[in-house]
Amino acid sequence: MKTIIGKSYLIVPHAGGELTFQYPAFEGTYGSVAKAIDKEGLKRPNSPETASLVYDAFQNPNNKYSKEIIDILNNINNNYFWEFIGNLYLPKSGEKINNGVIIEHNPKIKNGKLIMNKNSLIKRLQSKDSNVKFVPFGFKTGEQTWQELEKNLYIIARYGKEGAEKIAKVASKYKNKPYIFSFDSVDEEKVPMSALYRSRGFGDRLYVDGNDWDDDSRGLAFGVCGDNNSS
Incomplete structure (x- = not known):
């Protein structure tokens, strides 16, 4: 039996379909977050995907996960919302x-x-x-x-x-x-x-x-x- 504790998944509408993000977020510098996401076998979020995530959070701002996403965007802890676009x-x-x-x-x-x-x-x-x-x-x-x-x-x-x-x-x-x-x-x-x-x-x-x-x-x-x- 395999048990994964501490991970959830956030599914939002995107480009006519759905997009799934792993929760919680990765935190650190731009380079270290990219490395952590890669190590987990996930994809780095680009700007269109980040837009879909943030926009969806505002559709139901009182939801627990939406509030956390909005708090990140609002720079509550002096952090940026990284977008992997050069x-x-x-x-x-x-x-x-x-x-x-x-x-x-x-x-x-x-x-x-x-x-x-x-x-x-x-x-x-x-x-x-x-x-x-x-x-x-x-x-x-x-x-x-x-x-x-x-x-x-x-x-x-x-x-x-x-x-x-x-x-x-x-x-x-x-x-x-x-x-x-x-x-x-x-x-x-x-x-x-x-x-x-x-x-x-x-x-x-x-x-x-x-x-x-x-x-x-x-x-x-x-x-x-x-x-x-x-x-």
């Missing part, structure tokens, strides 16, 4: 793909840092790999309405259309307008990670973070059960 920001150049950001689902992580190979990613873009997107600069960063957030090209590329709608609706639950941490342009390549959180110190608002590369920060993520490559 952002490769490119400066303006003579190359075909330039002056924008390449977004990759579940990029490689080494020593807590994202590893994103530009040439490899460009080939994947050209082959129409659904796990790689490119957004030219010009998308709105900083403070914006939740309606603008929903239509923001960076948000759509990162979360997908359904995920963008869900994140926008979550953002509408807060008093102040949501805020995107990203870049309007860069002078050199930058490879930051992704996170989602509410800031208490800078106003009651949702922050979508796409320019953080400090692996000293701590956060949480729920491992995804099964194959999530199509998300």
Whole structure:
């Protein structure tokens, strides 16, 4: 007889089907959480999956598990909600793909840092790999309405259309307008990670973070059960 104690599973609607997360969440730095999820044989949650989890929690906020998810998002213990999406920001150049950001689902992580190979990613873009997107600069960063957030090209590329709608609706639950941490342009390549959180110190608002590369920060993520490559 095999007994597993201390684990539960959270099932939420996602992409026309259902998505299962293992409970409880893994906690630590971006790199250590990724390693722990991998060791458990689970998938790292990307942005569309995180959007589905957070959105579903707000549909029944008094549920025990929903309250815990919302507490994580609300940064109660100064933690981030990690999303395993990489952002490769490119400066303006003579190359075909330039002056924008390449977004990759579940990029490689080494020593807590994202590893994103530009040439490899460009080939994947050209082959129409659904796990790689490119957004030219010009998308709105900083403070914006939740309606603008929903239509923001960076948000759509990162979360997908359904995920963008869900994140926008979550953002509408807060008093102040949501805020995107990203870049309007860069002078050199930058490879930051992704996170989602509410800031208490800078106003009651949702922050979508796409320019953080400090692996000293701590956060949480729920491992995804099964194959999530199509998300």
